[in-house]
Amino acid sequence: MGITKLADLIRLDAHDAISHKDISDYTGKVIALDTSIVVNQFRAATPALSPLTGLFFRTLTFLEHGIKPVFVFDGKPPGEKAAVLEKRAETAGWRFSNRTGIASSQTKDCLQLLRLLGVPFIQAPGDAEAMCAWLVRAGTVDAVASEDMDSLPFGANILIRQLNAKKDSEVIEYSLPKLLQKLQISHEEFVDLCILLGCDYCDKIAGLGPRRALTLIQKHRTIENVVLNVNRKTHPVPLFWKYKEARKLFLDAPQIETPELVWTEPDEEALVKFLCHVKYVKEERVRSRMEKFRKTREEREKEKAAGCTKQTKMEDFFRVTRKRGQPVEAADSLSSNTKRPKSK
DNA sequence: TGCGTCC
DNA sequence: TCTTCTGCCGCAAGACGCA
DNA sequence: TGCGGCCGAAGAG
The missing domain is CATH 1.10.1220 (Arc Repressor Mutant)
Structure with missing residues (x-):
């Protein structure tokens, strides 16, 4: 579900943080992807078919463009999100099975496919989005490709949307440093803003939309101060509001030792x-x-x-490894690429 | 380029 | 009165290859 | 399922 209306807010209030790119602009870049989002996309588009074929085709397109993908798998979701997932699964009519973090048969199929394609993958301890963002911060990858905006409050400096195999599709890149600079808020304040907008981890204050939430954070800086300065009758604070737990999840995401990333020839x-x-x-x-x-x-x-x-020469590309904390280039260099608006 | 098919 | 939020509705979501 | 557009309702100045 991500962060409610965050994309709209950025488009209207921090347009400088967005740049329009082409898939070829990411040649040579290491990109982390949340596997569950990719798989769900294929499942939503063609429910009768196996999402494996979609994953197969799309991964090859990335490799053809010289992009080095790293697929991140969800681990055990945090308690706050598990409740949301369970509720969502219930309304959708299927059983929520990732409570334990034990891989489903579909996950095993994806792992097998990626192994055969020679593409590395990482098992996240918790939320894959959080892990992807941490990989960017650690310099292990250059950017996160996801349709969810969650990566930004998790601290991913570069978020890429609509990175798919379609010809002439426009790729949208979000820069977190530029976003914070434009909104004149810190990362911690941005996390509070995202909680006010509405996230997966807790309720929100009814009646506060993106406009008011942004103005309030810019003025009062923290949720605690915002609560003291809004009309509690018209904007009641939720009962047992777990905003502190949500804030902690965004700011202190669980971390693991990143394995060395290796790309090999597809078999x-x-x-x-x-x-x-x-x-x-x-x-x-x-x-x-x-x-x-x-x-x-x-x-x-x-x-x-x-x-x-x-x-990028393909012989150079394959059998190339990315060591921990050894970025090929600074992540910021992605956003310094020339803007290439698509002509239609 | 649009449309049918993939499993 | 203007701005902002919410709820409702409809649509489209992937990728390929052939005509 | 998620979004964009549209609409009516409600809040802010």
């Missing part, structure tokens, strides 16, 4: 065996996509040989 034969013989995807579909992948890769190498500097 076509094993992919065919898994996707076609176990998951019953048509072999022709998998083979032709792999063929296209190889051709794109060859073209890139040719371009590189011809002196096209932007392209």
Whole structure:
């Protein structure tokens, strides 16, 4: 669900924090993705089909563009969010199964697919969004790609939306430092603002929308002070309001030692065996996509040989590792890329 | 480019 | 009176390949 | 399921 109306607020009040990019602008970048969001996207688009094929196609598109994806899996959700998830699952009519953090069969399939594609993945101790944001802060990855805005209060400096395989689709990049500068608030104040807007971890104050919430935080700086300065009759504070727990979740996300990230060559034969013989995807579909992948890769190498500097040589790309706390480039360099508005 | 199909 | 919030409604969500 | 647009209701100045 993310943060209610945060995208609107940024669009209207901190437009400078947004830049419009093309997927090719992320060549050579390490991008963390919340796997559950990606999988749910495919499930929502084609409920009758396995989301595995979608994951397969999209991951290859990333690799073709020289993007190094890292998939992050949800661990045991924090108690506050578990309640929300359970409620959501109940209304949707399915059983909420990630209470323990034990991988479902679908998760195991995704893990297997990523292994065969040679793409690294990380098991988060809790919320995958929190882990993704922490990876950016630690310099392990350059940005988070997600449709949820949660990564920003979690502290991800760069958030990318609409990073998909569609041709001519516009990628939107949000810069947290620019956002804070434009709104003239600190990260802690921004977290309080997100709680007032409405997040997954606690209730919100009724009657306070994005306009008023922003003005109040800019004026009074903390939720405690905002509460003292709003009309309690028209804007009642929720009973047993767990805003302090929510604040703690955003600011003190659980951290783990990041494993060394390694990208290797996709194993076509094993992919065919898994996707076609176990998951019953048509072999022709998998083979032709792999063929296209190889051709794109060859073209890139040719371009590189011809002196096209932007392209990443694939031999360089594979078997490349990213060590902990050793960013390839500062995350901020992503947002310093030239804006490339799409012409329609 | 639009539309049908993927499983 | 103007601004802001809320609730309701409708639509579209992925990616590929063929015509 | 989530969003954007539209509308009526309610609050702020």
